[in-house]
Amino acid sequence: MIHSALLTDFYALTMAQGYWKNNMNKRAIFEVFFRRQPFGGGFSIFAGLGPLLDTIRDFSFSDDDLAYLESLKFFEKPFLNYLRDFHFTGSLWAMDEGTVIFPQEPLIRLSGNLIECQIAEGMLLNIINFQSLIATKTARVWLATGKGSVMEFGLRRAQGPDGAMSASRAAFIGGAAGTSNVLAGKEYGIPVLGTMAHSWIMAYPSEEEAFQAYADIYPEFPVFLIDTYDTLKSGTRNAIKVGKRVVERGKNFGVRLDSGDMHYLSVQVRKLLDDAGFPNAKISVSNDLDESIIETLTNTGAPIDSWGVGTRMVTGGDESAFTGVYKLTAREDASGKLIPTIKFSDNPEKTTNPGLKQVWRLKDSQGMAVADILGLEESPSGPDTLEQGSRYIFWHPSADYRHFYHTLEGSAEPLLKLRLDKGSLVSPQPSLEEIRRHTKAELELFDNSYKRLLNPHVYKVSVTEKLRQLKLNLIKDYLGDL
Amino acid sequence: MIHSALLTDFYALTMAQGYWKNNMNKRAIFEVFFRRQPFGGGFSIFAGLGPLLDTIRDFSFSDDDLAYLESLKFFEKPFLNYLRDFHFTGSLWAMDEGTVIFPQEPLIRLSGNLIECQIAEGMLLNIINFQSLIATKTARVWLATGKGSVMEFGLRRAQGPDGAMSASRAAFIGGAAGTSNVLAGKEYGIPVLGTMAHSWIMAYPSEEEAFQAYADIYPEFPVFLIDTYDTLKSGTRNAIKVGKRVVERGKNFGVRLDSGDMHYLSVQVRKLLDDAGFPNAKISVSNDLDESIIETLTNTGAPIDSWGVGTRMVTGGDESAFTGVYKLTAREDASGKLIPTIKFSDNPEKTTNPGLKQVWRLKDSQGMAVADILGLEESPSGPDTLEQGSRYIFWHPSADYRHFYHTLEGSAEPLLKLRLDKGSLVSPQPSLEEIRRHTKAELELFDNSYKRLLNPHVYKVSVTEKLRQLKLNLIKDYLGDL
The missing domain is CATH 3.20.20.70 (Aldolase class I)
Incomplete structure (x- = not known):
């Protein structure tokens, strides 16, 4: 595991120095979401949270790291001194590892100062994107075998030594019964074969x-x-x-x-x-x-x-990256008020959903998943709430006209849970075996039509009326400026 | 960098115990080669040798590692004691990092005892396959820009933290001018951007x-x-x-x-x-x-x-693995004689080229590469030699009838060079900047038709008459047995 906070994009540090100099290191909310399902499939598996929590808690700059940064002649001494004491002091919400996930949903939400959130970006996306890719691929392989015995044999063609280690971990989460990689066996307790x-x-x-x-x-x-x-x-x-x-x-x-x-x-x-x-x-x-x-x-x-699967499972094969992104969704203004932010784009589907959000998974009376809803946890008119028996209108998260009505008959479970509070773990992390069981249980919640390997049914992900209004208002404000 | 020799496939250890118990830990020759050019291209770039040499020299089992192996109840105490002193004592030949390479050519040759060669396999292929994939991809990107300015921006979607580090290194070798990954800047001296x-x-x-x-x-x-x-x-x-x-x-x-x-x-x-x-x-x-x-x-x-290239360059995009394999090509028999070995396959193109081999790059009188030739460095009738002015017949390395005649007018340079002798470095390793320059110089040796991104001209790789005869004789021997 790499603990050096230099595992970040250079611009994170140049921006950090800018925030620091301009007294802009205020509270910020960043959210991680992804844009489309990989492999032409209908679902993905969220993975990598455990290693992310381990890494972010130890993320810091060593004297060596600071000496290197100084050598670049880009950073001022007082800022480097600030980095000397750097560690993550914010809060982190995330879904359970092994959760079935869909595009546009916040998978992780960070609330911290701008600098720590910015420096964590590269490492955070790196870990989550790769492990989610491989857990998803493996779940597809495992479903294709008829939930049979899949052995992960990928070491020799994985992307680097840690690519092999992370892939072994993620493949186990996704349903592999064991790995050929002995070091992964030792480090993660995965059966070796x-x-x-x-x-x-x-x-x-x-x-x-x-x-x-x-x-x-x-x-x-x-x-x-x-x-x-x-x-x-x-x-x-x-x-x-x-x-x-x-x-x-x-x-x-x-x-x-x-x-x-x-x-x-x-x-x-x-x-x-x-x-x-x-x-x-x-x-x-x-x-x-x-x-x-x-x-x-x-x-x-x-x-x-039984099936020994290597290269294409541990690298994703012809899809070698998960499309997770990390976007600022709210920031504290000069008066200390948290204001929602939005990013437009010349690719319209890339326009982000603003504000501090939660994801609720709506289930029917049999406990099967029906739809996921993105709503606001903070807004001028209070947070979104979902109550049994009530009828709601929900909107497509990126197209502004598609919507449906739903009367809540089963449960509405919030998927984002607090993991780090002021930089510290709130509860012990589950074992890898528990995460693997959670994945299997999650996959049972969804009708087979969503799990078809090709041309699956598209699961509904929508936004609440409140969130939609916030987004439309922000778009209107900005378009008015142009 | 991972130094634990547990970064290996489980079967390497079960086989190792078998060789050890049956007194079969004799000298063996293993060669690394690859089967086809990635990305529909006409060339690849050999990369990863530096990290491989660093890793293999430190490859060993810690007390922790041995305790883990013992817990598996597969290995006997005396064998675990043998592993306690394990380190690589053999010799390693390899091409220069940054060399332009073609299918079927030995890129690396190991000569050591069976056990050390077997344990090193997974780690060796992991490093070489990934870095060669990314150096090759980057060289293609760099050529596509017209040898312009390419910045590697891949951290957030690389395959794991080390996937990002290895990719930054390999991308620099392949022609990137810099990276966004600050830790790669520090560790490898790559400009950060x-x-x-x-x-x-x-x-x-x-x-x-x-x-x-x-x-x-x-x-x-x-x-x-x-x-x-x-x-x-x-x-x-x-x-x-x-x-x-x-x-x-x-x-x-x-x-x-x-x-x-x-x-x-x-x-x-x-x-x-x-x-x-x-x-x-x-x-x-x-x-x-x-x-x-x-x-x-x-x-x-x-x-x-200038061009900022991320995901597809650091993961290979729709081709996420290099097809390097590692095969036994000769072994010492009970009498101490080195005998060539061959692996057949139900996929005929997978039949291996036997014996202890060298690769010569034939150049014309202007110094441009004309063809690569695989020949024998040891054979009953002595090694293959290539002399200026002589006319040779060369054979296709996997089809047994295609051949051509060539009169050597320029040089015939052996590409495999000794790197480790009895486990120790023979000469200092080049800097990353030197490797990068070598890649650029290598790419100049080949006509543009070989470097076309799609449907390139296929560069000739052949075998000597002596190697072809050895292969045909071994095939005849085995087919006679069936």
């Missing part, structure tokens, strides 16, 4: 000797990699020969397919194993898998027991 | 006041972000107002576009700046750029002076 590489087989005079040697040392449940020479003619035959001796000792064995056509080979290998009297021998597969390939294999009934 | 975010502007009562405040603190070369409210009607006008005062003080200023149509806006902004009398004011752009978007803007003459 794996058996043999091609080099094991090539290091022995013959494939059979290699399998036998492995089974002798690891008799519990050896899994033989069967594609080094020829999957059907050589690998499967030798696995059966050696597996026979394993079964005679009262244990079970498995085989792993790592190249070739996975459907054809898994069917053939299953038949050979069954014919040899080993219907319980397991078949696992690996080789550039992703949720689409897995879904096809699952749908066509390929007899596969 | 950046000015203001939208939040700076939103923190002031008006855009003009925000610009003026910035210019007062940073009078040298303020760059105003002009799209917070409206790029043309508001941002550019205010930048000109404030810029006028900057220029009156004898300095220059710039503007940054961060949303909207970059071609249209850059042309309009250029016109407004010129009309206001500021032909030297600079225009920089950012907003989800990649080499394709940049090439279109460059080709259509958009008046852009």
